[in-house]
Structure formats: structure tokens, C-alpha cells
Amino acid sequence: MNERKPAGSRRREIAGAALKVIAEQGLARFTSLAIAREVGVSDAALFRHFPTKEAIVLAAIDRVEEILFTGFPPRVDDPVERLGTFFRRRIAVIRENPGVARLVGSEQLAQAAPPEGVARVAGFRRRSQAFVRECLDEAHSRGLLADDVGPEEAAVLVLGALLALAHGPAAGRPRAQLPERVWRALERVLRRGGRRPATSRPTRPRPGPRS
Amino acid sequence: MNERKPAGSRRREIAGAALKVIAEQGLARFTSLAIAREVGVSDAALFRHFPTKEAIVLAAIDRVEEILFTGFPPRVDDPVERLGTFFRRRIAVIRENPGVARLVGSEQLAQAAPPEGVARVAGFRRRSQAFVRECLDEAHSRGLLADDVGPEEAAVLVLGALLALAHGPAAGRPRAQLPERVWRALERVLRRGGRRPATSRPTRPRPGPRS
DNA sequence: CGTCTAAGTGAGTGAGCACTCACTAGCAAG
DNA sequence: CTTGCTAGTGAGTGCTCACTCACTTAGACG
Numbered sequence: 407m408n409e410r411k412p413a414g415s416r417r418r419e420i421a422g423a424a425l426k427v428i429a430e431q432g433l434a435r436f437t438s439l440a441i442a443r444e445v446g447v448s449d450a451a452l453f454r455h456f457p458t459k460e461a462i463v464l465a466a467i468d469r470v471e472e473i474l475f476t477g478f479p480p481r482v483d484d485p486v487e488r489l490g491t492f493f494r495r496r497i498a499v500i501r502e503n504p505g506v507a508r509l510v511g512s513e514q515l516a517q518a519a520p521p522e523g524v525a526r527v528a529g530f531r532r533r534s535q536a537f538v539r540e541c542l543d544e545a546h547s548r549g550l551l552a553d554d555v556g557p558e559e560a561a562v563l564v565l566g567a568l569l570a571l572a573h574g575p576a577a578g579r580p581r582a583q584l585p586e587r588v589w590r591a592l593e594r595v596l597r598r599g600g601r602r603p604a605t606s607r608p609t610r611p612r613p614g615p616r617s
Numbered sequence: 618m619n620e621r622k623p624a625g626s627r628r629r630e631i632a633g634a635a636l637k638v639i640a641e642q643g644l645a646r647f648t649s650l651a652i653a654r655e656v657g658v659s660d661a662a663l664f665r666h667f668p669t670k671e672a673i674v675l676a677a678i679d680r681v682e683e684i685l686f687t688g689f690p691p692r693v694d695d696p697v698e699r700l701g702t703f704f705r706r707r708i709a710v711i712r713e714n715p716g717v718a719r720l721v722g723s724e725q726l727a728q729a730a731p732p733e734g735v736a737r738v739a740g741f742r743r744r745s746q747a748f749v750r751e752c753l754d755e756a757h758s759r760g761l762l763a764d765d766v767g768p769e770e771a772a773v774l775v776l777g778a779l780l781a782l783a784h785g786p787a788a789g790r791p792r793a794q795l796p797e798r799v800w801r802a803l804e805r806v807l808r809r810g811g812r813r814p815a816t817s818r819p820t821r822p823r824p825g826p827r828s
Numbered sequence: 829c830g831t832c833t834a835a836g837t838g839a840g841t842g843a844g845c846a847c848t849c850a851c852t853a854g855c856a857a858g
Numbered sequence: 859c860t861t862g863c864t865a866g867t868g869a870g871t872g873c874t875c876a877c878t879c880a881c882t883t884a885g886a887c888g
Contacts, residue, residue, distance in 0.1 A: 410854055410865050433644060434728045438846060451866050453847065514725075517645045558795065559802040566777025573780065584769065591770040595806045621835050621884055649876060662836050664877060 417455050419445055421465035428466070429505025433514050438462075460520045467515065467523050473503055474510070474530060479537055486550055486597055489541040489564065490589055496534075497585040500572050507572035538564050545596070552598045560596055567592060620657075628666050630656055632676035639677070640716025644725050649673075671731045678734050681721065684714055685741060690748055697761055697808055700752040700775065701800055707745075708796040711783045718783035749775050756807070763809045771807055778803060 411419070423444035428436045438459055442449040456462045480495070482488035500507040509515045510531065516524045542557035542564070551557065571585050622630070634655035639647045649670055653660040667673045691706065693699040711718040720726045721742065727735045753768035753775070762768065782796050 416865080432728050437844085439844095447865090448867055449846085450848080450868080454865055457847095459846065514728075517643050517725075554805050555802050556798070559799045562778055562781045562795070562799045563774055563802070566779070566781035567773050568777070569780040569784065570773045570777035584773070587767070588770045588773045591766050591774070594765050627835080648874085650874095658835090659837055660876085661838080661878080665835055668877095670876065 416445075417465065418469075420452060420455055420462060421469050424462045424466040425469055425506070425509075428514060428518065429509055433517055436518060460518075460523070463515070463519045464523050467519065467526055470506055470510065470515070471526070471530065473499060473506055475533070484550075485541040485544040485548065486593060489538065489545075490593060492537060492541070493564065493568065493589050493592075494585070496568055497571060535561070535565060542596075550598055551596060555596060563595070564592060627656075628676065629680075631663060631666055631673060632680050635673045635677040636680055636716070636720075639725060639729065640720055644728055647729060671729075671734070674726070674730045675734050678726065678730065678737055681717055681726075682737070682741060684710060684717055685721070686744070695761075696752040696755040696759065697804060700749065700756075701804060703748060703752070704775065704779065704800050704803075705796070707779055708782060746772070746776060753807075761809055762807055766807060774806070775803060 420441065424436075424441050427440045427444055431440065438449045438452055441462065442452055445452075452459075452462065456465070474496075477495070478492075480488055480491040482491050510527060515527050519527065539557065539561050542551065542560045545551045546557045551560065555563075567588050571588065631652060635647075635652050638651045638655055642651065649660045649663055652673065653663055656663075663670075663673065667676070685707075688706070689703075691699050691702040693702050721738060726738050730738065750768065750772050753762065753771045756762045757768045762771065766774075778799050782799065
């Protein structure tokens, strides 16, 4: 028999394993046996901690929410800079948790989840989109946006860049700073007067605090 | 017994039905029975025309290629305008074949396909990305690009916008012109001198010829 | 018309899956 | 140590799915 663990910790472990399997192996290989092997127990053991496989998926969705939305929304005054902080954090999250982006972006989680879970994942997307829109609307009404780019189009550009960077290959070394360059390009494009020579006042690098 | 059809036509019909099922119902409901019901025959009949379900998926991938890459690449001299033509065509394709974008963008097809198919779908993405990069590199070397946006960043913006528009909701009426506005914003941002007051010389509306 | 080919069918078959159950055994408290 | 609790197990169970097979019959052709 395998090592025994208290229920709470096993639950988290199982949810994490589910996330890992679905992210690394895809839906087709996302079976209770695969989850169990990842944890190192028999498949029957899973059902001591969760009533169904769907419940495991829901717990995995909880984990995704935790990963995506800690320290959200960033509290930064300037709306464009706030958007930049969000952008960089999302990129970091995607880098550190490969697969999570693919999960939320593609419909894979939705396929495995009960309707409740599908709705929650859709909610994650809406929440991120709404945040981007709000930043841009605020920037617009404060007169910070360049006037040849409406906030609606700007939102598509920002969200799209995020999607493109997330779906791209795991970003080999030479391309590591690409996201940063993309954001700087975006900021120049979005900010009123942001297109003065590139030395104007670029974004603060913010090595800093993860709220 | 059902109406009999010659083999070639049935094959195409089955591939199309597979595409429809996988796009509309998702991977979980993508079963041979579902395909068969879509066509209007029994599931056993499918295997008169294809040796395996995987072979059906491969045929569906052929169909996707046909849909995505007819009239590709556009033959337009100005690289930015060429990119615009591509952008608009892709948007149109996505609009007319809902689901196809989700298929290629998300990993759904990959989950159902044998490795050969996965590679082909990855090739579709690479081909589109390479085209975008080539347009932008050419524009750059011809001095057409604004000099505060490198071709690499520009490619992320263009591909991202495409992704964001494709993944968005099926675009209710009021938002119908959003893709056009997004492209115009992109063009202003990319072109050297494209940011003179918005009345300068925006994109030609091109009501015109589908090559 | 009769003949032959092959598209179509209903009833399987075996494999893999989520989930169950009777049972084992680690661990905490008395 | 004994007792009680529960995490863990191996051997199922029933279900769905891809695929097969013996057979039927549409329909092209002489």
C-alpha cells in the first residue's frame, strides 16, 4: 500500500496532478488512471477524495483561478501602466505554468468539465477582457490614448498580443525578451504622444513586489 | 436502407460531417456515431469509406487546408496591403466557417488526429505565421514600416489581433465592422507616416475582386 | 431482364473507461 | 496493546466506443 496522506493535502495534490495531465498530455489521455499514476496511487484512491472525475476537474479549475488571478487587478494609478503590469504578469504566469494558458485559451478544460465548470472558465476570460477594456476606457476618458486608436480596437490588440504570445512556442532563449518588446511597442502605439523618439520615458521595469 | 451514393462523394460528405461535428459539438461528442448521424447513415457505413476514424480526421484536415489556403498567398505588390488582404480574408473565412478557426487555434484537432495530422495542422499555423513575417520583413526592408515598431513585434500584433477576433464571440451585428476597424488601426500603427491625422490616406475600402 | 459490384445495415466484439466494493492496513487516541 | 477511523487496494461492473462480419439490396451494365 502506498504512503497515506491527510485528506486535504491529497485533494490539492490530485487537483494539481489533473491539471498537469490535461496540460501535458491533452484531453485524450486525461483519464483517472493517468491522474492516479501522476499522484502515485491507484485510480480507486481518487474516489476517496472526489465523488467523480468531474469534481476533480472543478478542483483543477479552482487551481487555475488561483494561478491566474492572484494579485488581480493590479493597483496602479495610471491605467496604461496598470495594463502593462497586467500584461507582464500574465506573461510571467504563462511562462511559469506552461499549459495553463493553453487550457484557458483552447477549449480543452471546457470539454472535460461539467457545465458549471465551463461557465467558470468562460468567466475567467470575460474577467480578463473586461479588465483590459476598463483600463483602456479609463485611459481614453482621461485623454491618455492616442486619438487614432479607439479603446475597442486597442483592446483587441492587447488581448491578441497576449494570445499570440501565449500560443507561441515555449519561447526559446533568444526570444525571451519578445514579450517585453511587444508591450513596449503596444504602449508606444497606445499612448497619446507615445511615439516621440523611443527614448522618451519607457515603462518602468518594475522588478518589484508581487502584490 | 439509406440512399446509396458513389464513393468519392460520400468520402467528402463524411469528412465535412466530421468537421461539423468536431466544430459544433466538441471533442467529447466527436464519435463515429455522431458523424454517421450527421451524414444520415449508420456508423458501420463510415468504415466502407475510411479504414479508421483517424483517417476520417485526416480527410477533415484536408478540408481545413482547402478552406484556409485557397487563394493564398494573395498577390498584391505593397507588402502591407498584401498583409491587409490576408487579414481580411482570414476574418471572412472564420466568419463563414465558424469552428474552423477554433479547430486550428485550439488544440482540438490535434487531440483527435494521429501524429501525422498534428504535424500538418502545426504546419498550417507556421505557414500563416511565416507569411505575416515575410510581409513585414519586406515592408521593413523597403522602409515602409514605422521605425518604432520592429517587424517581430508587428507580427505578434497582427497574428494576435487575428487570434483575438477569431476567438471572440461570433460577432453580433453591432460589432460586425470591428475587424475592419482593427485592421485600419493596425495599418496606421505599422505604416511609416501612417499616423498623420486620421483623414490622410486610409486603407482603400477594396470592395473588390476575390482573386 | 438477370448479374455482379459494392454501399449499406444490425448485431455483435473487445478494449478502455469511470466508478464500486469488500477488504487491508497505517495511524491516532484511550 | 487495542480499538476506531479512514486512506488505499485489486478485482470487479456496466457502459460507450471504434471497429467487424454476415448478410441485404441499390443500381450500373450487358
